[in-house]
Amino acid sequence: MASKRHVPKFHRATPAVRREALVDATLRCLKQFGHEGVSVRRISAAAGVSIGLINHHFPSKSGLIAETYETLALSLLDSIRRQAENKAFSPRDRLSNFFRASFAPEILDPQLFNVWLVFWSMVAHSAEIRAVHFSTYGKYRSVLESLLGQLVESGAAPPFKLRPAAIALSALLDGFWVELSLSPTVFKPREAIAVCEDWVNALCQGGFPRLLMTHKPKRTEGASSRRVRGHG
Amino acid sequence: MASKRHVPKFHRATPAVRREALVDATLRCLKQFGHEGVSVRRISAAAGVSIGLINHHFPSKSGLIAETYETLALSLLDSIRRQAENKAFSPRDRLSNFFRASFAPEILDPQLFNVWLVFWSMVAHSAEIRAVHFSTYGKYRSVLESLLGQLVESGAAPPFKLRPAAIALSALLDGFWVELSLSPTVFKPREAIAVCEDWVNALCQGGFPRLLMTHKPKRTEGASSRRVRGHG
DNA sequence: GTTGCTACTGTACGATCGATCAATTACTCT
DNA sequence: AGAGTAATTGATCGATCGTACAGTAGCAAC
Numbered sequence: 001m002a003s004k005r006h007v008p009k010f011h012r013a014t015p016a017v018r019r020e021a022l023v024d025a026t027l028r029c030l031k032q033f034g035h036e037g038v039s040v041r042r043i044s045a046a047a048g049v050s051i052g053l054i055n056h057h058f059p060s061k062s063g064l065i066a067e068t069y070e071t072l073a074l075s076l077l078d079s080i081r082r083q084a085e086n087k088a089f090s091p092r093d094r095l096s097n098f099f100r101a102s103f104a105p106e107i108l109d110p111q112l113f114n115v116w117l118v119f120w121s122m123v124a125h126s127a128e129i130r131a132v133h134f135s136t137y138g139k140y141r142s143v144l145e146s147l148l149g150q151l152v153e154s155g156a157a158p159p160f161k162l163r164p165a166a167i168a169l170s171a172l173l174d175g176f177w178v179e180l181s182l183s184p185t186v187f188k189p190r191e192a193i194a195v196c197e198d199w200v201n202a203l204c205q206g207g208f209p210r211l212l213m214t215h216k217p218k219r220t221e222g223a224s225s226r227r228v229r230g231h232g
Numbered sequence: 233m234a235s236k237r238h239v240p241k242f243h244r245a246t247p248a249v250r251r252e253a254l255v256d257a258t259l260r261c262l263k264q265f266g267h268e269g270v271s272v273r274r275i276s277a278a279a280g281v282s283i284g285l286i287n288h289h290f291p292s293k294s295g296l297i298a299e300t301y302e303t304l305a306l307s308l309l310d311s312i313r314r315q316a317e318n319k320a321f322s323p324r325d326r327l328s329n330f331f332r333a334s335f336a337p338e339i340l341d342p343q344l345f346n347v348w349l350v351f352w353s354m355v356a357h358s359a360e361i362r363a364v365h366f367s368t369y370g371k372y373r374s375v376l377e378s379l380l381g382q383l384v385e386s387g388a389a390p391p392f393k394l395r396p397a398a399i400a401l402s403a404l405l406d407g408f409w410v411e412l413s414l415s416p417t418v419f420k421p422r423e424a425i426a427v428c429e430d431w432v433n434a435l436c437q438g439g440f441p442r443l444l445m446t447h448k449p450k451r452t453e454g455a456s457s458r459r460v461r462g463h464g
Numbered sequence: 465g466t467t468g469c470t471a472c473t474g475t476a477c478g479a480t481c482g483a484t485c486a487a488t489t490a491c492t493c494t
Numbered sequence: 495a496g497a498g499t500a501a502t503t504g505a506t507c508g509a510t511c512g513t514a515c516a517g518t519a520g521c522a523a524c
Contacts, residue, residue, distance in 0.1 A: 012471050012520050035267060035353055040512060050473045055513065057471090110356060117353045121267055123414055124346055137415060167411070167419050168404075168427040175407025179399070182355055183369060187399050195400040198440040199431075207434035210426045244490050244501050272482060282503045287483060289501090 010049075019057050019067070022047050026068045031111040035118055038065065066128040069119045073136035076107065081143050091150035092200070098147060099196045102173055103180070103189040113181035141166050157204040160211045165203065168211070172199060242281075251289050251299070254279050258300045263343040267350055270297065298360040301351045305368035308339065313375050323382035324432070330379060331428045334405055335412070335421040345413035373398045389436040392443040397435065400443070404431060 013021070025047035029037035037043075040061060044051050058064040084098035101107070122129040144166035151157045176192035206212060245253070257279035261269035269275075272286050272293060279285075290296040316330035333339070354361040376398035383389045408424035438444060 008520060009518090010472060010520075015471085018471080034356065039510080041510080051512095052474065052514085053472060061512070114353060114356055117349055120410075120414060121346060121349045121353065124266065124342060133414060137411075137418075164419065164423055164427070167423070168408075171407030171411050171424070171427075172400075172404050173407065174410055175403030175405065176400075178352075178406055178410065179369075179403050182352060182365060186369075187396065191396055191399070192403070194442045195396070195403075195440065198442050201441075202434045202439035205439070207437070207439040208427065208430040209433075210430050238490095240490060241488090242490075242502060247501085250501080271480080273480075283482095284484080284504070285502060293482065 015057060018049075018053070022049075022054060022057060022064060023068045023071050026064055027072060027115070030068070030115040030118055031109075034114040035121075038118060062122065062126045062128055065119070065122060066126070066132050069129060070132045070136060072115070073132070074139070077136070077140055077143065080107075084143075084147060090156070091147065091154045092156050092204075095147050095151065095200055096197065098144075099173075099193045102177070103193055108177070108180055108184075108189060110181055110184070113178075141170060144170055151200075151204070158206050159213045160203065160208070161213055165208075165211050168208075169196075169199065172196060247289060250281075250285070254281075254286060254289060254296060255300045255303050258296055259304060259347070262300070262347040262350055263341075266346040267353075270350060294354065294358045294360055297351070297354060298358070298364050301361060302364045302368060304347070305364070306371070309368070309372055309375065312339075316375075316379060322388070323379065323386045324388050324436075327379055327383065327432055328429065330376075331405075331425045334409070335425055340409070340412055340416075340421060342413055342416070345410075373402060376401055383432075383436070390438050391445045392435065392440070393445055397440070397443050400440075401428075401431065404428060 022043065026038075026043050029039070029042045029046050031037075033042065038061070040051055040054050043064070044054055047053075054061070054064060058067070080098060080101040083101040084094050086094065086097065089097060119129060119133065123133050124130075141163070145162045148157075148160075148162050148165055148169070152159055152162075173196065176195075179186065180189060180192060202208065203211070254275065258270075258275050261271070261274045261278050263269075265274065270293065272283055275296070276283050276286055286293070286296060290299070312330060312333040315333040316326050318326065318329065321329060338344075351361060351365065355365050356362075373395070377394045380389075380392075380394050380397055380401070384391055384394075405428065408427075411418065412421060412424060434440065435443070
């Protein structure tokens, strides 16, 4: 009996603290193993707790994934937004900052892409995940809408429909992000950024007539029309 | 003994025929169950054969998935290409056909999106899948490059770098496709098509200076430059 | 020191997974 | 008709999965 000191076998934590630790462990597992990482055994091992603790703090596995989705999405969005919404820059340059932040190595991490694939694949089957996706994607669009709105207010761009424009720009960004994550050798982030810059410049010059608020064309582009080199 | 007729318990098929049947069954399972559908038991049940037959015709499960990926990707690409490359239309209208084919209900099927997510999630871990992705994505880009090249040859657009333009356009298309598949209620396919049309029109008018072949700008858009409403 | 609350542990259970392989059998060839 | 070939079967293996739950133990209150 060299010591009577009692060594605790485990540590009791506040539910909020433990939940956050479990979310962190979940993210690590998702990055490392992708779909195979979504396992209570792997996650609890990564968090250094027993298997049963997850179901003590979360209703089920998908609840844990949903909270991880929301945490990660809001964290990344906040990081990008902090870099973009710097009042020291003009609205146009804030968009440039947004682009460069969107294609930073930290965001283009292939592991991060696989995490997103897991979330996306659960959208169809889990109402919880679907709700988180809807919410976070809406916030993402709002940030873009805000930046584009500041562009119009500064007079750098003619008035256009903010929402469709934000949707289109986010589609362009997402598409580049997907392709860069899947095929990093085909092209470079700087090329993606360049196209995004040109896209905004074209928008500022009224290059997207259907997005302008001047008038609403009755019909979309059709193969039967002969608008071969039409101005829109 | 009412009948001496022998009723076969199963049917023997040519390896090529059986492989095709297994690929078809795999696609059905992937559409219906997503990731959960990637199971030799589910697939063999859908094909009406025993569990062991898959490993008789395919080296492993990922081999079967890879062949399914290639078959589906080439099938869809061929379908879209047939609608686009109609010589009765002008090069510009062929692109319009390509856009409308890309956002047809058959392609926007949410189940089809989940199938793609399964393929994409295996790109990182399986060399076979990665090879198929690289090959089919290259062919997809080639079709776009060809259509854009015809646009230049017809004089409808100034000379520009075909490859980066095709990459950018495919990113825009993919991004819309992802967003439409995940959030069908946020916007409509016709809006996506309209933006694509405007994008090509802007391209024809030289709205993407960095894609033109006239000269190569030394520097990309930077936050430090004051090109707020620059012409590119 | 004792009590009470509850965060926490870890075994157990039934289901499903990919892969293997010896046995079976449909079909062709002679 | 009989033999040979190989496509097909299905039991079986070890591993892993999510969830449940009865029991353990940290820690605060008194």
